[in-house]
Amino acid sequence: MQNRETAAVGSAQDAAPLSGDALEAVLVAELGDALVTRSADIDPRYFTAYNEPAGVRPRALVRPRGVDDVSRTLALCARLGQPVVPQGGLTGLARGAVALGGEIVLSMERFAGIDTLDAAAGTMTVRAGTPLQTVQEAAEAAGFTFGVDLGARGSCQIGGMLATNAGGTRAIRYGMMREQVLGLEAVLADGTVVSSMNRMLKNNAGYDLKQLFIGSEGTLGVVTRAVLRLHPLLAAPATALCRVRDYDAVAGLWNRMRTLPEVVSFEAMWPSFYDYVAHHTPGVAAPFAGDGGFAVLIECATSAPGGDAHHALETGLAAGIDAGLVEDAVLATSERQARDLWTLREGLAIDALPHLVNFDVSLPTGELGAFAERCEAALRARWPDVTCLFFGHVGDGNVHIGVSLAGMTDADVDALDHCVYAVVRDMGGSVSAEHGIGALKRPYLAHTRSDAEIGLMRRLKTALDPHDILNPGKVL
Amino acid sequence: MQNRETAAVGSAQDAAPLSGDALEAVLVAELGDALVTRSADIDPRYFTAYNEPAGVRPRALVRPRGVDDVSRTLALCARLGQPVVPQGGLTGLARGAVALGGEIVLSMERFAGIDTLDAAAGTMTVRAGTPLQTVQEAAEAAGFTFGVDLGARGSCQIGGMLATNAGGTRAIRYGMMREQVLGLEAVLADGTVVSSMNRMLKNNAGYDLKQLFIGSEGTLGVVTRAVLRLHPLLAAPATALCRVRDYDAVAGLWNRMRTLPEVVSFEAMWPSFYDYVAHHTPGVAAPFAGDGGFAVLIECATSAPGGDAHHALETGLAAGIDAGLVEDAVLATSERQARDLWTLREGLAIDALPHLVNFDVSLPTGELGAFAERCEAALRARWPDVTCLFFGHVGDGNVHIGVSLAGMTDADVDALDHCVYAVVRDMGGSVSAEHGIGALKRPYLAHTRSDAEIGLMRRLKTALDPHDILNPGKVL
Numbered sequence: 001m002q003n004r005e006t007a008a009v010g011s012a013q014d015a016a017p018l019s020g021d022a023l024e025a026v027l028v029a030e031l032g033d034a035l036v037t038r039s040a041d042i043d044p045r046y047f048t049a050y051n052e053p054a055g056v057r058p059r060a061l062v063r064p065r066g067v068d069d070v071s072r073t074l075a076l077c078a079r080l081g082q083p084v085v086p087q088g089g090l091t092g093l094a095r096g097a098v099a100l101g102g103e104i105v106l107s108m109e110r111f112a113g114i115d116t117l118d119a120a121a122g123t124m125t126v127r128a129g130t131p132l133q134t135v136q137e138a139a140e141a142a143g144f145t146f147g148v149d150l151g152a153r154g155s156c157q158i159g160g161m162l163a164t165n166a167g168g169t170r171a172i173r174y175g176m177m178r179e180q181v182l183g184l185e186a187v188l189a190d191g192t193v194v195s196s197m198n199r200m201l202k203n204n205a206g207y208d209l210k211q212l213f214i215g216s217e218g219t220l221g222v223v224t225r226a227v228l229r230l231h232p233l234l235a236a237p238a239t240a241l242c243r244v245r246d247y248d249a250v251a252g253l254w255n256r257m258r259t260l261p262e263v264v265s266f267e268a269m270w271p272s273f274y275d276y277v278a279h280h281t282p283g284v285a286a287p288f289a290g291d292g293g294f295a296v297l298i299e300c301a302t303s304a305p306g307g308d309a310h311h312a313l314e315t316g317l318a319a320g321i322d323a324g325l326v327e328d329a330v331l332a333t334s335e336r337q338a339r340d341l342w343t344l345r346e347g348l349a350i351d352a353l354p355h356l357v358n359f360d361v362s363l364p365t366g367e368l369g370a371f372a373e374r375c376e377a378a379l380r381a382r383w384p385d386v387t388c389l390f391f392g393h394v395g396d397g398n399v400h401i402g403v404s405l406a407g408m409t410d411a412d413v414d415a416l417d418h419c420v421y422a423v424v425r426d427m428g429g430s431v432s433a434e435h436g437i438g439a440l441k442r443p444y445l446a447h448t449r450s451d452a453e454i455g456l457m458r459r460l461k462t463a464l465d466p467h468d469i470l471n472p473g474k475v476l
Numbered sequence: 477m478q479n480r481e482t483a484a485v486g487s488a489q490d491a492a493p494l495s496g497d498a499l500e501a502v503l504v505a506e507l508g509d510a511l512v513t514r515s516a517d518i519d520p521r522y523f524t525a526y527n528e529p530a531g532v533r534p535r536a537l538v539r540p541r542g543v544d545d546v547s548r549t550l551a552l553c554a555r556l557g558q559p560v561v562p563q564g565g566l567t568g569l570a571r572g573a574v575a576l577g578g579e580i581v582l583s584m585e586r587f588a589g590i591d592t593l594d595a596a597a598g599t600m601t602v603r604a605g606t607p608l609q610t611v612q613e614a615a616e617a618a619g620f621t622f623g624v625d626l627g628a629r630g631s632c633q634i635g636g637m638l639a640t641n642a643g644g645t646r647a648i649r650y651g652m653m654r655e656q657v658l659g660l661e662a663v664l665a666d667g668t669v670v671s672s673m674n675r676m677l678k679n680n681a682g683y684d685l686k687q688l689f690i691g692s693e694g695t696l697g698v699v700t701r702a703v704l705r706l707h708p709l710l711a712a713p714a715t716a717l718c719r720v721r722d723y724d725a726v727a728g729l730w731n732r733m734r735t736l737p738e739v740v741s742f743e744a745m746w747p748s749f750y751d752y753v754a755h756h757t758p759g760v761a762a763p764f765a766g767d768g769g770f771a772v773l774i775e776c777a778t779s780a781p782g783g784d785a786h787h788a789l790e791t792g793l794a795a796g797i798d799a800g801l802v803e804d805a806v807l808a809t810s811e812r813q814a815r816d817l818w819t820l821r822e823g824l825a826i827d828a829l830p831h832l833v834n835f836d837v838s839l840p841t842g843e844l845g846a847f848a849e850r851c852e853a854a855l856r857a858r859w860p861d862v863t864c865l866f867f868g869h870v871g872d873g874n875v876h877i878g879v880s881l882a883g884m885t886d887a888d889v890d891a892l893d894h895c896v897y898a899v900v901r902d903m904g905g906s907v908s909a910e911h912g913i914g915a916l917k918r919p920y921l922a923h924t925r926s927d928a929e930i931g932l933m934r935r936l937k938t939a940l941d942p943h944d945i946l947n948p949g950k951v952l
Contacts, residue, residue: 120727120842121873122734167678176678179655194928200838201872202643202652202909204691205917205924206951207933211687215680232735251596258598259708259779261737303735304788305795312780319781362676366596396677397597433678441681448681452670457683463939475682 017102018080020059027060027104030076035069037061046105049098050091051351056098058085058105065110067185067193067224073106074222074469075191083472086218088160089131091152093358094438096217097160100473106222108159114138115225122230123182123199128159128223135228144230145303147174151346159223165215167434169265169299172258172395174231176434177214183227184210188220189465197227212464217436218471220464232303237264238310239338240317241287243328244268244294247369253296253325254365254395262300262312266395267345269295270372273389273402280349284340287330296394297345299338347402350389355408357416359401361424362433368392368399375423379403382419383412398433421447437475445475493578494556496535503536503580506552511545513537522581525574526567526628527827532574534561534581541586543661543669543700549582550698550945551667559948562694564636565607567628569834570914572693573636576949582698584635590614591701598706599658599675604635604699611704620706621779623650627822635699641691643910645741645775648734648871650707652910653690659703660686664696665941673703688940693912694947696940708779713740714786715814716793717763719804720744720770723845729772729801730841730871738776738788742871743821745771746848749865749878756825760816763806772870773821775814823878826865831884833892835877837900838909844868844875851899855879858895859888874909897923913951921951 018026020039027036042061044054059082064070077084083103090097099105112129119142126135132146132153139146148161150168160166162184167176174180183197196209213221244250250268257263269277274295278286288295300309300316313331320326332338350356363371376388383405392399403416421431425447432441432448446454457476461468494502496515503512518537520530535558540546553560559579566573575581588605595618602611608622608629615622624637626644636642638660643652650656659674672685689697720726726744733739745753750771754762764771776785776792789807796802808814826832839847852864859881868875879892897907901923908917908924922930933952937944 118840118842120731121840122731123840165680165684167680171678175655178684179651188932192928192931194932195926196929198906199840199904200874200906200909202647202838202869202874203906203924204641204643204910204912205906205908206913206921206929207692207696207936208641208654208687208690209929209932211684212936214684216683220683255596255598259781261778261780261783302737304737305735306791307737315782362678364594364597364599364675366594393678398676398678428675430674430676430679430681432681433676434680436680437682445682448679450671452668453672453682453685455668456664456670456685459939460683460688460936463935 023080023082024060026080027062027076031062031069031073035062035064037063045090046087046107047098048090049095050093056101058099058103060104061107062104063107063110067187070106070187070222070224071191071193074187074189077104077469078190078467081467081469083469085471086163086222088128088157088163089152089155091156092160092164092438093360093435094432095440096164096436096438096471096474100439103472108157111224117142118199119143121199124228124230125197125225126158126228127225128157130158132156132158132161139230140233143233145232145234146228147180147231148177158226162214162223162226163216163218164436167393167396167398169267169393171393172266173264180228181210181214181226182229184213184223185225186213186221186223189467189469194221197225199227201229212460215436217438217475219461219475220470222470234264234301234303235307235309237299237301237338238313239297239299239332239341240313241330241341242296242298242317242320242326243288243291244296244325245327247294247372249325250294250296250394251366251369253320256320256323256325257298257316258395260300260312260316262302262309263298264301265297265299267297268392268394269345270390273347273391276389277344277347277349280352281344284343286344288328293327297341345391347391350402353387353402353404354406355404357403357413359403359420360433360435361399361401361420361429361431362397363427363429365394365397367427368394368397371423371427371429372399374427375401375420378419378423379416382415417444424448439474442475499556499558500536502556503538503552507538507545507549511538511540513539521566522563522583523574524566525571526569532577534575534579536580537583538580539583539586543663546582546663546698546700547667547669550663550665553580553945554666554943557943557945559945561947562639562698564604564633564639565628565631567632568636568640568914569836569911570908571916572640572912572914572947572950576915584633587700593618594675595619597675600704600706601673601701602634602704603701604633606634608632608634608637615706616709619709621708621710622704623656623707624653634702638690638699638702639692639694640912643869643872643874645743645869647869648742649740656704657686657690657702658705660689660699661701662689662697662699665943665945670697673701675703677705688936691912693914693951695937695951696946698946710740710777710779711783711785713775713777713814714789715773715775715808715817716789717806717817718772718774718793718796718802719764719767720772720801721803723770723848725801726770726772726870727842727845729796732796732799732801733774733792734871736776736788736792738778738785739774740777741773741775743773744868744870745821746866749823749867752865753820753823753825756828757820760819762820764804769803773817821867823867826878829863829878829880830882831880833879833889835879835896836909836911837875837877837905837907838873839903839905841870841873843903844870844873847899847903847905848875850903851877851896854895854899855892858891893920900924915950918951
């Protein structure tokens with residue numbers, strides 16, 4: 001046994017895969033007992049995607065404590081030809097961070113924490129396993145705001161957010177994760193550590209390598225550390241909910257509101273979505289419930305000393321009312337009320353719908369209304385009793401769809417995917433706005449990207465990970 | 477002759493290079509007379525870098541009229557093993573768009589113009605050869621602002637600005653060119669057209685391929701077209717010049733001013749620079765001339781209806797004075813006065829200094845003061861009579877240095893480079909903030925990037941351009 005292991009460690013990637021026992025023994029021997037969990041001992045949370053039943057048990061779990069551990073693990077796996085799934089907080093929605101069969105899982109949860117915060121430069125250096133909320137709180141304590149916020153803030157990790165280029169509710173103000181990163185450190189499939197920890201807003205010295213690892217979902221390298229940029233601290237926000245007649249008025253209101261530098265979020269709820277959450281969110285009194293209009297949540301905030309986000313929002317809404325775009329509006333008068341409005345928008349209530357399937361797509365903002373109509377018509381033509389709930393960030397072209405159908409079968413799920421993504425393709429949109437491709441949307445990548453684009457992606461994958469060790473079966 | 481050409485066209489890249497005549501004949505035969513200019517007929521402007529004497533005459537000049545022309549040219553050059561220099565408006569400062577010897581030049585100047593402007597989405601689709609000013613004016617006519625501005629706006633082209641990730645004076649508000657692009661079309665070294673013309677702010681469907689071509693200076697592909705994002709139209713700006721005691725006060729003032737959402741530019745002039753331009757800019761009455769302090773130019777502007785950038789700037793400056801950061805300030809009361817302040821900052825007056833050498837480096841904003849001191853001390857230790865003038869964008873960590881020395885020799889120029897870039901390296905800065913590497917800074921890339929980073933850049937270059945056809949001798 002010992003001989004066989006040693007031989008395997010020294011051999012090329014083409015060697016026959018090790019048995020489970022042999023693999024565990026090699027991992028323990030080379031990486032140490034403290035880093036490795038044997039397959040049988042892995043807690044199901046390491047192989048359970050968000051809101052899904054437990055999936056495939058990985059062959060082993062490795063939890064590195066530092067960059068060197070990541071490098072040694074990947075170098076070993078490259079020698080063994082052993083596929084690896086990099087894993088963050090497992091809050092992704094595209095099944096991108098779980099094993100599909102035959103992989104080990106590399107969880108970054110132990111490599112967490114903030115290395116430094118440079119207040120003069122407005123930057124923070126963090127480790128991949130750090131939860132978003134930790135970053136947000138540290139930024140605020142130092143007088144800064146971090147640019148990305150999303151519901152999973154307590155569990156999602158910076159490394160995973162970078163690997164998936166996470167978006168959220170503030171992208172119209174600050175951009176997605178890609179725009180928050182000045183420098184990045186990543187480990188390649190062969191164990192090479194590429195440290196590109198730039199701290200400047202402007203740096204044009206050679207290729208911007210960090211871009212390779214942002215949004216490529218762990219298929220080109222494992223993100224280990226990042227230099228994040230921080231923004232001036234926002235004072236308490238002003239939040240309002242507006243009633244808007246139709247989607248054209250929503251788009252018109254957005255084009256008006258986006259001129260205000262204080263706007264942080266602009267979130268729209270289609271009538272059917274709003275009607276549902278208004279009636280099924282316990283403890284929240286929903287304004288305009290049952291009116292049958294669109295509801296738009298707008299949040300304004302400013303970092304300017306003496307700035308008045310409430311005044312800006314009120315002025316903007318008054319202009320919207322004068323222009324006939326807004327029919328009615330409610331301004332939150334307390335933090336509690338603002339939270340209630342966000343609770344409606346987050347729409348966790350719809351999770352109770354039977355057999356819910358979620359979509360995350362994007363189109364230019366002005367085309368989202370027509371998209372929703374075409375999409376619902378296509379679904380209803382095949383499933384007359386389908387429930388389609390549209391809601392989303394809208395200001396950045398991103399809409400989510402909750403589709404529910406009593407007695408939905410697996411074949412129905414596939415047919416639903418086909419139906420929705422065909423409309424996205426025909427209108428020139430994206431099958432993934434912010435959730436990534438993972439394993440879930442892989443069959444639909446070609447709906448959004450051309451053969452030439454996918455060919456170039458493969459060329460990059462081959463150049464960086466020739467033996468397909470990193471997150472195989474994801475994205476491509 | 478004809479036979480040899482035909483053979484060469486069909487042969488691999490390893491064939492012996494064609495003679496000049498044979499190459500011209502093949503280019504004309506395959507691409508047509510209208511696209512090709514023979515070497516002897518090329519106007520010197522196609523081989524003259526900005527502010528430099530005429531350089532190496534290219535073997536031919538090809539000026540495509542469309543993407544298909546670019547594709548056919550590159551496919552042909554790939555077959556011939558013929559190196560190509562992609563060329564925009566030739567306003568770059570790193571000698572990145574001129575031939576070094578043996579290349580043909582591919583000028584994009586004929587593929588110019590705006591394809592579409594989508595006001596509802598706030599996007600514009602443009603061709604690579606379009607001058608920046610054309611884009612700015614079209615954006616303004618439709619009620620939008622384009623996010624990048626720089627002095628060469630009349631001549632620089634969008635393709636070149638993307639290839640070099642151009643920066644300029646508004647990066648603190650809108651980012652560099654990279655942040656202005658939603659979609660991109662590029663042609664690979666083998667002639668493959670990769671069209672990735674995404675129109676959405678959020679799109680996480682697979683790898684973000686456009687990032688490969690932005691800032692890689694034409695070494696990985698030729699940018700042919702882009703979808704640019706537009707920002708709400710800014711009203712007329714408010715401009716002020718402040719007198720500030722020392723660099724720490726400049727950095728403190730920046731940290732205060734950056735909280736104002738109206739700030740578009742924050743530009744600092746070190747005392748020696750300001751003193752020089754104040755006394756050598758004809759027709760401009762410079763405030764605080766001879767005071768010996770730093771001068772900071774601040775510009776504020778807003779897109780908010782009824783917004784008041786003047787009030788915001790005045791309030792910010794008053795707070796700066798109260799905090800002891802600003803000693804004196806002048807607000808421009810006319811467009812003419814504002815332009816005069818910008819004329820001082822642009823500092824064209826220093827071009828008259830003998831043997832001027834320019835630098836463009838970056839460090840975190842808080843460290844630029846110490847950098848300037850160390851840099852000047854290092855230069856003065858070797859050349860006691862050197863003139864060092866520091867100025868730059870500062871809010872984004874970018875400083876320019878004009879170094880002048882009477883009777884400077886070529887050996888002095890090399891020694892100056894060594895001296896300045898050694899200080900940048902020792903302080904962890906970048907040898908190129910916004911100008912790129914080109915041919916000029918290539919010897920210093922390793923001052924800023926590690927062996928692992930340069931190794932990964934080479935891996936990308938080999939994957940995308942295995943025969944080193946695209947802009948050889950630049951960047952890497």
